[in-house]
Amino acid sequence: MSPSPPYILGIGGTTRVGSSSEFVLRSALARIEDLGVATRCVAGPDLVLPIYEAGAADRSQAAAALVALMRDSAGVVIASPGYHGTISGLVKNALDYAEDLAGDPSPYLSGKPVGCIACAYGWQATGSTLATLRTVAHALRGWPTPLGIAVNSLALASGPHSSLPPEIDASLNILAGQMVERLVLC
Ligand SMILES: Cc1cc2nc3c(=O)[nH]c(=O)nc-3n(C[C@H](O)[C@H](O)[C@H](O)COP(=O)(O)O)c2cc1C
Numbered sequence: 001m002s003p004s005p006p007y008i009l010g011i012g013g014t015t016r017v018g019s020s021s022e023f024v025l026r027s028a029l030a031r032i033e034d035l036g037v038a039t040r041c042v043a044g045p046d047l048v049l050p051i052y053e054a055g056a057a058d059r060s061q062a063a064a065a066l067v068a069l070m071r072d073s074a075g076v077v078i079a080s081p082g083y084h085g086t087i088s089g090l091v092k093n094a095l096d097y098a099e100d101l102a103g104d105p106s107p108y109l110s111g112k113p114v115g116c117i118a119c120a121y122g123w124q125a126t127g128s129t130l131a132t133l134r135t136v137a138h139a140l141r142g143w144p145t146p147l148g149i150a151v152n153s154l155a156l157a158s159g160p161h162s163s164l165p166p167e168i169d170a171s172l173n174i175l176a177g178q179m180v181e182r183l184v185l186c
Contacts, residue, residue, distance in 0.1 A: 005038050006073075008113075009042070010025045012047075012078050012079030012117070013047070015047075023156065024164075024172070026043070032176045035177065040069055042094070049093060051093060052093055066094060075113040077175075079117035080117070080129055082118055083125075086125075098140050110141040112182075114143060116130055116134050118130040119153045119156075121153050134148055149172065
């Protein structure tokens with residue numbers, strides 16, 4: 001049996017219908033696919049997992065699936081809303097499950113590219129949220145792409161998401177390219 005092709009895993013969004021962070025996450029993954037790399041996504045309500053319990057013997061089915069997807073991924077794109085100036089509990093709890101990769105031969109996200117996207121209602125929380133995402137990526141031994149993306153959700157707020165502002169569109173293309181470039185280098 002041939003090994004399955006490498007994929008980039010998207011994690012993020014909120015449980016809110018019309019979540020801007022999920023929309024931008026899926027847009028990033030679409031651009032990565034355009035570059036010929038497969039993707040998977042665990043977003044929005046699928047991130048509603050039990051609070052991570054260190055040392056617990058059992059994991060829920062969904063949590064175990066997320067851990068397996070992180071383990072087998074070639075890279076990760078994380079998109080979080082800015083909640084009270086930082087990443088949301090939903091996204092952080094999902095990332096806490098990476099602790100179950102601590103004992104792997106290649107622990108956590110060792111050497112993998114990590115694309116970071118922060119969406120907030122205004123600019124102030126985008127910077128702190130993006131900085132936190134990049135700190136988490138470093139802590140997990142991943143390689144944050146040189147470009148992280150800050151999205152002011154106000155720019156996406158009018159009507160259904162059918163198009164992205166040109167600067168976000170261009171940034172997503174760069175992020176996708178940097179994710180794929182790092183895969184090629186590994
Ligand atoms: C609990 C909560 C806290 C928030 N805190 C902030 C904040 O500190 N700064 C900010 O700009 N927006 C804040 N927001 C707004 C969200 O960042 C913004 O609406 C974002 O687009 C939500 O992501 P979503 O569209 O994917 O649901 C907050 C929203 C919620 C629900």
